[in-house]
Amino acid sequence: xxxxxxxxxxxxxxxxxxxxxxxxxxxxxxxxxxxxxxxxxxxxxxxxxxxxxxxxxxxxxxxxxxxxxxxxxxxxxxxxxxxxxxxxxxxxxxxxxxxxxxxxxxxxxxxxxxxxxxxxxxxxxxxxxxxxxxxxxxxxxxxxxxxxxxxxxxxxxxxxxxxxxxxxxxxxxxxxxxxxxxxxxxxxxxxxxxxxxxxxxxxxxxxxxxxxxxxxxxxxxxxxxxxxxxxxxxxxxxxxxxxxxxxxxxxxxxxxxxxxxxxxxxxxxxxxxxxxxxxxxxxxxxxxxxxxxxxxxxxxxxxxxxxxxxxxxxxxxxxxxxxxxxxxxxxxxxxxxxxxxxxxxxxxxxxxxxxxxxxxxxxxxxxxxxxxxxxxxxxx
Amino acid sequence: xxxxxxxxxxxxxxxxxxxxxxxxxxxxxxxxxxxxxxxxxxxxxxxxxxxxxxxxxxxxxxxxxxxxxxxxxxxxxxxxxxxxxxxxxxxxxxxxxxxxxxxxxxxxxxxxxxxxxxxxxxxxxxxxxxxxxxxxxxxxxxxxxxxxxxxxxxxxxxxxxxxxxxxxxxxxxxxxxxxxxxxxxxxxxxxxxxxxxxxxxxxxxxxxxxxxxxxxxxxxxxxxxxxxxxxxxxxxxxxxxxxxxxxxxxxxxxxxxxxxxxxxxxxxxxxxxxxxxxxxxxxxxxxxxxxx
Numbered sequence: 130x131x132x133x134x135x136x137x138x139x140x141x142x143x144x145x146x147x148x149x150x151x152x153x154x155x156x157x158x159x160x161x162x163x164x165x166x167x168x169x170x171x172x173x174x175x176x177x178x179x180x181x182x183x184x185x186x187x188x189x190x191x192x193x194x195x196x197x198x199x200x201x202x203x204x205x206x207x208x209x210x211x212x213x214x215x216x217x218x219x220x221x222x223x224x225x226x227x228x229x230x231x232x233x234x235x236x237x238x239x240x241x242x243x244x245x246x247x248x249x250x251x252x253x254x255x256x257x258x259x260x261x262x263x264x265x266x267x268x269x270x271x272x273x274x275x276x277x278x279x280x281x282x283x284x285x286x287x288x289x290x291x292x293x294x295x296x297x298x299x300x301x302x303x304x305x306x307x308x309x310x311x312x313x314x315x316x317x318x319x320x321x322x323x324x325x326x327x328x329x330x331x332x333x334x335x336x337x338x339x340x341x342x343x344x345x346x347x348x349x350x351x352x353x354x355x356x357x358x359x360x361x362x363x364x365x366x367x368x369x370x371x372x373x374x375x376x377x378x379x380x381x382x383x384x385x386x387x388x389x390x391x392x393x394x395x396x397x398x399x400x401x402x403x404x405x406x407x408x409x410x411x412x413x414x415x416x417x418x419x420x421x422x423x424x425x426x427x428x429x430x431x432x433x434x435x436x437x438x439x440x441x442x443x444x445x446x447x448x449x450x451x452x453x454x455x456x457x458x459x460x461x462x463x464x465x466x467x468x469x470x471x472x473x474x475x476x477x478x479x480x481x482x483x484x485x486x487x488x489x490x491x492x493x494x495x496x497x498x499x500x501x502x503x504x505x506x507x508x509x
Numbered sequence: 510x511x512x513x514x515x516x517x518x519x520x521x522x523x524x525x526x527x528x529x530x531x532x533x534x535x536x537x538x539x540x541x542x543x544x545x546x547x548x549x550x551x552x553x554x555x556x557x558x559x560x561x562x563x564x565x566x567x568x569x570x571x572x573x574x575x576x577x578x579x580x581x582x583x584x585x586x587x588x589x590x591x592x593x594x595x596x597x598x599x600x601x602x603x604x605x606x607x608x609x610x611x612x613x614x615x616x617x618x619x620x621x622x623x624x625x626x627x628x629x630x631x632x633x634x635x636x637x638x639x640x641x642x643x644x645x646x647x648x649x650x651x652x653x654x655x656x657x658x659x660x661x662x663x664x665x666x667x668x669x670x671x672x673x674x675x676x677x678x679x680x681x682x683x684x685x686x687x688x689x690x691x692x693x694x695x696x697x698x699x700x701x702x703x704x705x706x707x708x709x710x711x712x713x714x715x716x717x718x719x720x721x722x723x724x725x726x727x728x729x730x731x732x733x734x735x736x737x738x739x740x741x742x743x744x745x746x747x748x749x750x751x752x753x754x755x756x757x758x759x760x761x762x763x764x765x766x767x768x769x770x771x772x773x774x775x776x777x778x779x780x781x782x783x784x785x786x787x788x789x790x791x792x793x794x795x796x797x798x799x800x801x
Contacts, residue, residue, distance in 0.1 A: 376747070
């Protein structure tokens with residue numbers, strides 16, 4: 130789960146990472162009240178889960194109340210590359226002397242946490258890695274090793290941070306690593322990490338990714354709004370406990386197992402079709418789960434045909450067949466359903482489907498045959 | 510021979526008394542796996558269909574000589590159960606549980622490495638050595654004994670490919686599901702090493718998917734250290750960047766980790782990559798025929 134900037138900053142503040150004074154607002158009036166409280170100049174920042182907000186006009190400085198109102202009105206509801214702005218963060222403007230970059234990230238190849246610091250902040254770290262790789266200082270934390278202040282100072286010195294703020298930057302690194310461990314964050318990033326004219330070290334932006342598997346021990350995080358569930362089908366699927374990702378095409382896909390489901394998208398694309406979604410019905414799916422899944426898929430208006438690709442291991446094909454028959458009764462599906470059932474209890478499943486004699490149902494024996502068939506039917 | 514599990518396996522199941530644990534544990538026993546014990550704290554002295562249950566894995570090791578532990582407990586207790594298995598001195602831990610926090614896995618990964626314990630999973634279907642032992646949830650009916658070693662991030666895709674091999678008259682030395690999480694106990698390279706050393710294995714099928722760089726690193730390893738033929742399949746060519754596709758590991762961020770990059774890395778090292786599971790199985794059959 131990716132936190133929005135203000136959620137990340139609230140998390141930073143909880144762990145004593147210095148951040149500018151700021152307030153969260155969802156209406157223009159609240160934003161203006163927050164700006165008056167903080168004082169001017171202040172910054173009105175769009176809160177969306179995508180980068181380069183400034184370039185899109187989502188970050189504006191206000192020097193008085195009239196400007197705070199005008200900016201808030203303009204930014205709230207704005208579309209930034211497909212994300213609608215519902216939240217604002219109003220923050221005291223900072224005077225910037227230097228911009229650096231710091232992060233603590235889970236390096237899954239090394240299976241260790243990696244601390245990264247560079248003098249070159251304010252731009253994409255990928256760009257820095259390409260253009261100025263010598264400025265990137267990276268240090269893995271060995272299993273059980275904590276980032277000590279001494280080690281963090283070494284990193285800051287190696288990165289060529291100004292002497293008078295070495296300690297401040299080192300303290301921030303230590304806290305970022307503490308946040309990663311305490312909050313189950315697989316990424317904690319500050320870009321830019323600024324040094325102000327008064328030589329204070331402050332996190333001017335925040336990016337944090339919390340491990341979804343850890344939410345049981347972070348109930349406060351689990352309650353945060355999840356931007357990725359903004360799409361109506363994705364929200365509906367989440368409510369029903371299904372793993373669904375919208376892909377925008379017209380061929381609805383239902384498979385069991387993440388790998389087989391991804392593979393199904395690939396063979397449909399290879400057959401010239403455009404998958405509408407990824408939907409993993411999971412292992413051991415019962416008939417009700419199939420009804421739920423079909424409800425989600427058919428609520429997407431773009432879908433013109435649906436492919437079921439099931440290889441039953443723990444999943445029993447007769448349960449899948451019952452689900453398809455039940456869903457046809459309950460939600461009256463008229464579009465073509467192409468079904469490929471193989472594996473555990475597939476004979477029973479195929480028999481049930483044949484008995485039900487659904488006019489829109491097409492059986493196929495192989496995954497490739499089913500993909501070709503559904504692509505052809507989706508065109509009509 | 511086979512790898513990781515076999516006729517020498519003496520299995521203890523953590524979570525044997527749970528619904529899923531009972532179902533799969535007894536299914537493994539019915540297959541012929543030597544299931545010697547179950548473990549559920551507070552239920553020591555009971556039994557599950559004749560299999561004695563202990564309070565701790567340590568007791569299962571000392572009283573029943575268990576050497577392999579299967580973890581079937583809920584995610585929030587799973588890392589502690591893996592800890593316990595490592596401390597109890599088993600040789601192999603196979604973690605089926607899905608949803609273990611990644612930082613917990615990072616910790617137990619290093620603990621297992623230091624203790625010299627082989628950890629497989631989590632969030633994996635387990636390991637099957639046809640005709641010898643099945644530890645996990647792999648449906649054994651889709652696989653015959655033979656000489657193709659399979660290593661896979663995905664369960665259902667493996668069943669699909671195994672079934673196609675079976676229909677082509679081919680079988681497997683072992684099938685290892687390594688799991689799709691960001692940190693897994695055994696990676697492609699760990700399993701490739703075992704297959705390379707296993708006399709019964711003549712060739713290897715590797716099934717990968719988007720996310721991370723395990724396939725790319727495996728490609729380098731194959732070029733340097735694997736003499737047996739390897740064919741591969743990669744899922745996720747049409748996955749959009751930044752979206753998680755079911756497996757926590759199956760997410761592409763930035764340019765690395767895409768299916769295309771993995772395919773290119775493997776092909777650059779001479780590994781043939783099938784466009785579909787069916788084609789991958791056909792390539793494996795061709796490679797086996799070329800060996801004969």
